[in-house]
Structure formats: C-alpha cells, structure tokens
C-alpha cells in the first residue's frame with residue numbers, strides 16, 4: 001500500500017481493541033460472499049457462506065463483524081443457518097458469536113450461512129467518483145473488511161473466496177480471481193461472480209463496482225494484465241496502467257511465479273495511494289495522468305502480490321515483510337528500468353526519511369506494541385524496512401541476496417511468515433549468523449549516529465580518522481570510508497568493521513586529504529557528521 005500522505009491522519013487512528021480477537025479457535029477455508037448492491041440506497045444485503053475447520057474444541061465460534069450502531073451504520077444479522085437449520089447467535093459491537101449448542105471437536109469442518117443487511121460504516125466505499133458517477137470500492141486494509149463482511153479479519157487466516165455481486169446492469173464488477181459468471185437477471189440487475197482459488201488474507205480481498213472502461217493491456221507469462229479505468233479516462237488510463245505489463249516480468253524473473261490468474265489495475269476511490277488487493281490492485285483516481293507518472297506506485301503494488309499477498313506476515317508487527325519488501329523491490333525495479341543513479345537517489349531519500357523518523361519516534365521496525373494498525377504505515381515499516389533489505393544485499397552480495405529472496409518466497413508463498421522465518425532463510429542461504437544484524441536493525445530503534453573526526457599529521461604523513469557511535473545502543477556494521485587524497489594518493493576507499501563506541505583508523509597519506517566521505521556507495525543506514533580537527 002502507498003499512502004496519500006494528507007489523508008493518513010484523518011481516519012481510523014482509534015482502532016478499538018477487544019480482549020481476545022476471533023480466529024484463535026478456527027481456520028476459515030472458504031468464503032462465499034453474495035452481496036446485493038443498489039443505485040437507490042447505500043444499504044447492502046449480504047449472505048456469507050463460511051466453511052471452516054475447528055482448531056480447538058468449542059461451543060461457539062466468533063467472527064469479526066461490525067454491528068449496526070445508533071447512526072444506522074453497520075450490519076444487522078437476520079439469521080444464521082447450518083444447511084436449512086437456524087442456529088443461535090449473538091452480535092456485539094465488533095463480534096458475531098455463533099452458538100452451536102454442542103461442543104465442536106477439533107478437526108470438525110463446518111459450513112454456515114450468515115444473512116445480513118445494512119449500510120457499511122467503512123470497508124466498502126460507496127461514493128461518487130471525480131466524474132460524479134456512483135461506485136462501490138472495497139477498501140479493507142488493515143482490518144476493515146469486517147465492516148461489511150463477516151470474517152476472521154486477520155492476515156494469518158487466509159481463505160479462498162467467491163464474490164457473487166448482484167448490481168444494477170450498467171455497472172461492471174472487478175474482484176479477486178477469475179470471473180466465472182456474468183448474467184443479466186432481466187430486472188435491470190446483473191449477477192457477476194468471481195472465484196479466487198488462492199487463499200487470501202482479508203486485507204486484500206476486494207470488489208470494485210462502477211462504470212469502467214476495460215482493456216486487456218497484455219498477456220505476460222500466460223497472465224492477462226488488464227486496465228480498469230473510468231470511461232472518461234479511457235485513453236490516459238489504458239496508457240498508464242498498461243505499464244503494469246512491463247513491470248510484471250521483473251518480479252516473475254527475479255522472485256518467482258506470479259501467484260494469481262490475472263492482474264487487474266483499477267482506478268478507484270481507495271483512500272490510499274494504492275491498495276495491493278490480490279490480482280485486482282486499486283489505485284487512487286488521480287493516479288491516471290496519461291504520462292505514466294505512477295510507475296513506482298504500480299511497481300510497489302505489483303511487488304506486494306509476492307510480498308504481503310502471497311507471502312504474508314503472521315502478525316501485524318511484522319508488516320515490514322509487506323511494506324519494506326514492496327519499498328525495496330520498487331527500488332530494485334527502478335534500478336533495472338532506469339539505472340543505478342535512480343536507485344541511489346531513492347535510497348538516499350529513504351535514508352533521510354528514516355533518520356528523521358527515528359528522531360521523533362524511538363520504536364523498532366518490529367513493533368508489537370502497536371494496536372492501532374494504521375500507525376504501522378510509518379517510515380519504519382516502509383523506508384527502514386526497505387533499507388534493511390538493502391543492507392542485506394550490500395553485505396551478503398547480489399547472489400546470496402536474490403537466492404534468499406527466492407527461497408523465502410518459495411517457502412512462504414500461500415502462507416504466513418515472521419521476521420524470524422526470514423532470518424532463518426537468509427542464514428541458511430548465506431551461511432552467516434545474522435542474529436546481531438536482525439536484532440539491531442529490526443528490534444532496536446534508531447541507527448548508528450556517527451561523529452567522524454579526522455586530522456592530518458603533516459610530519460608523520462598520516463591521516464587519523466576517529467569514528468564515534470553516539471546513539472545509545474552500539475551497532476556493529478562494515479563501514480566504507482573514502483579519502484580524496486592529492487595527485488599521488490588518489491582516491492582511497494577503506495572498509496572497516498565497526499562495533500565499539502570508538503574506532504580509529506590511521507592511513508598514510510602523502511598530502512592532506514581534500515575530503516573524507518562516509519559510506520560513499522550508499523550501503524549503510526546511518527547519520528554522520530564529518531569534522532576536520534585542526535592541529
């Protein structure tokens with residue numbers, strides 16, 4: 001996901017927690033969401049058929065589902081059925097509990113149907129687009145699906161799904177997976193069904209229902225790539241989103257096979273800059289310009305199809321496995337497409353942002369203290385997470401880096417992973433013990449803040465460089481220093497291991513150096529102030 005910066009603070013800062021979240025005692029295998037939408041009202045009617053396995057013996061099963069409030073927003077459940085048999089339920093603010101009246105043993109598989117209606121409080125954006133045309137755009141990240149779909153709204157419970165949408169005939173429907181039916185019902189309404197056979201986390205389940213112009217941009221490795229744009233933006237949008245077909249091969253070639261059966265790129269009313277919905281990416285409506293200015297946004301969301309959607313974090317605290325990966329994969333794609341200078345500039349900018357963020361927030365990247373998940377959309381998850389991957393690449397080399405990425409993806413595609421899982425893969429592939437690396441960069445706030453003082457001794461013909469770590473926790477890292485000498489010495493680059501509070505380097509130099517640069521090749525997340533000490 002990419003944020004539209006100004007919007008970040010306006011919504012959802014309070015995510016009210018409840019003591020124990022639904023989902024611990026069941027594993028959802030499949031959802032079938034049948035939803036009726038209308039032009040006349042924002043009220044939706046839904047029927048959710050949920051197939052799940054019981055993990056722990058229990059009498060009742062709970063789902064995340066937002067109940068109708070005093071403002072008439074939210075959902076009212078009319079009945080719950082198992083087959084034709086009604087079953088008891090209770091519904092509080094955020095949770096629907098279904099009471100089976102008998103103990104369900106672990107391993108039992110159940111299929112229930114929940115019928116409901118209401119005006120979504122959130123999660124399904126029903127609004128006019130910039131051309132004043134009505135549309136419906138699901139927008140779930142992080143756990144907003146529960147506002148209109150009963151579900152286990154957590155990334156660790158992935159499930160296959162069907163969306164069966166009945167909507168006025170003039171609309172077109174896009175969703176995850178493959179369209180398997182489109183039938184005019186003869187009453188001005190149309191039924192459209194999509195089937196997704198790859199299990200998805202709820203955060204990237206999606207429908208978009210609007211007036212669209214649709215083009216097959218290209219077919220890449222048998223994957224059809226589509227542009228879905230507002231009809232008014234047809235030419236510009238087809239041009240802009242057609243670029244997805246040029247971006248897709250980079251990830252297929254470097255990471256692994258694409259996990260889904262199509263890739264739709266959809267102009268939408270998402271409140272984010274982009275939302276990486278599996279196989280149906282939503283971009284903010286202003287992303288269409290006709291000039292392909294959204295290339296890095298497309299690359300970021302496409303990278304998420306591998307990282308976040310297929311290989312998904314186990315817990316929200318490990319969100320950098322989505323956002324840090326999408327951030328750095330975009331840098332790598334841009335390097336591939338536009339050259340090293342482009343990537344270098346992106347990394348310098350990301351490093352500046354990370355250092356500025358650390359000055360205001362002493363939190364680590366893996367931050368299990370956050371319960372308001374929107375707050376995880378921060379510089380640590382994105383830019384610092386990206387920089388952690390960049391340092392792994394810089395320190396282990398391109399070959400071990402890419403082999404690790406591919407191994408991680410192969411092992412966790414379709415599943416969930418934690419930061420420890422990633423560490424294990426990098427250690428296996430590289431043969432290095434990376435516990436210090438992971439501890440300091442991901443579980444420790446901040447970065448090395450270096451004071452570098454140097455002095456040239458003209459009599460001994462030595463430049464003495466002293467590096468001081470000024471932050472509270474000492475880091476260990478390889479540091480490159482470049483010394484610009486005169487005509488005889490030339491340009492000297494030294495790499496030295498730093499782990500102590502203070503490290504001293506003495507280098508013989510014929511003349512006083514003109515300049516000393518720290519990390520000239522942009523390999524280390526750090527801040528540095530370089531000072532020449534006068535004699």
Ligand SMILES: [Zn+2]
Nearest residue numbers: 001002323326
């Ligand atoms: Zn993202």
